[in-house]
Amino acid sequence: MPLNIAYSDEAALRARCDVATVRTTRPDEAGAVVPSGLWRPMAEADVKAITAPRRPLDSTLVEIVRPPFQEGQPLETLVQPMGDADAVYLGQALAKPEMATTTGNHQDGRLIGLHLDNWDKLRFADKHAGRRRLCLNLGPGTRYVVLGAMDAQAVCRTVHPTAYLHRHPHTDDYRAYVAGGRPFRVVRIRLTPGEGYLAPTEYLPHDGSTEGDHLPSAAAFWLGRWPRGVIPSLI
Template identity: 75%
Template sequence: MPLHIAYGEQSALRARCEVATVRTTRPGEAAYEPGAVVPSGQWRPLTEADVKAATAPRRPLDSTLVELVRPPFREGSPLEDLPRSLGDPDAVYLGQALAKPDMTTTTTTDNYENGQLLGLHLDNWDKLTYADKHTGRRRICLNLGPGTRYIILGFIDAQAVCRAVHPADHAHRFPHTQDFRDYVASGRPIRIIRIRLAPREGYVAPTEYLLHDGSSEGQDLPSAAAFWLGNWPRGILPSLV
């Protein structure tokens, strides 16, 4: 199942979104892991076709749905307590991450002493096989500010990419970031969407299933983000769109 975004007003969605394609990093881009996938940089407004492609069906799986939301956060309240009223008593607080201003992507890997950027990637908290990859927990993100930030998401899902890269044995695979890197390196295109999130805005997204990363590209201020992981029912938080 590809990217599916829940929204009520198409104009509200289009006002905060842009689309682009991706590329593989070049040898001279030492800030990134070798072979990382990053935005091409040529962002453009959504077309009618883009909106149609990202529109969720009438009865989507909650586990694969993207929602743009306003989490119920009060200044000074413990961030660990936020998920208790959101439908999953087993949800976990993943912590915070700070994005410096004007970062094309924000996630840094711990595999290298110099903290190279990971690029667009899949999460793997649930360690799911190909057959179950679409059932993973979704992540809630809250932009704590002070700056605006983006979530970048791929239109194509992890199962489709795994099938394309491993046609003979995909059923026995664990879909991984490397599958997306191999897919792009082989010359196959991936479209991505960039969604703007102001302070106190956030998302619920299947980051185990869709290529993604944060971004502060073009922004003058840093932004911190808080993250939670859980089995969130659709519509548990007020929608931004």
């Protein structure tokens, strides 16, 4: 399934989202895929493309939310009342201002660009069933989540047409897909402090961004299996 964003107010969706193509970059990891920087407002066709079907799988759905966080509350306990007793707190990350992408390779610090998470280590047939990531922007700056419009199974099937069933979809599949000259579109979603997202980051390529903001932004992250609508939507 492609990128699907849950919304009930199209104007609120459009006000928060932009669309761009991608490029590869060499100063970071070889072949890393990053937004082109040529962001434009969502057109009607863009809205239609990301609109979730009537009965989407919760595990593949993107939601823009306001988690019930209060200053001074322990982040480890934030998700306890949300319906998944096994949800895991992953910790925090701080992004500098004006970063087109924010995730670095822990070994050498080079930025990895759009990537797939692999906490659940799922093979091709199960890649859509992973846990979703909850992110809360702790501020002080605004940040974005950048999401690829094609899911891991579709890209893996294209890049490995005769062997995809036996593979674990990987970030390298996206790098090969883009390097082959195939069109690829990304959507960025603006998140001010106190706002967040639920997204299938094992299934959709993604990264954070602080592009255009002069302040740093810290974010907290969790992994869990939350049903749609358990956290109030912003759109």
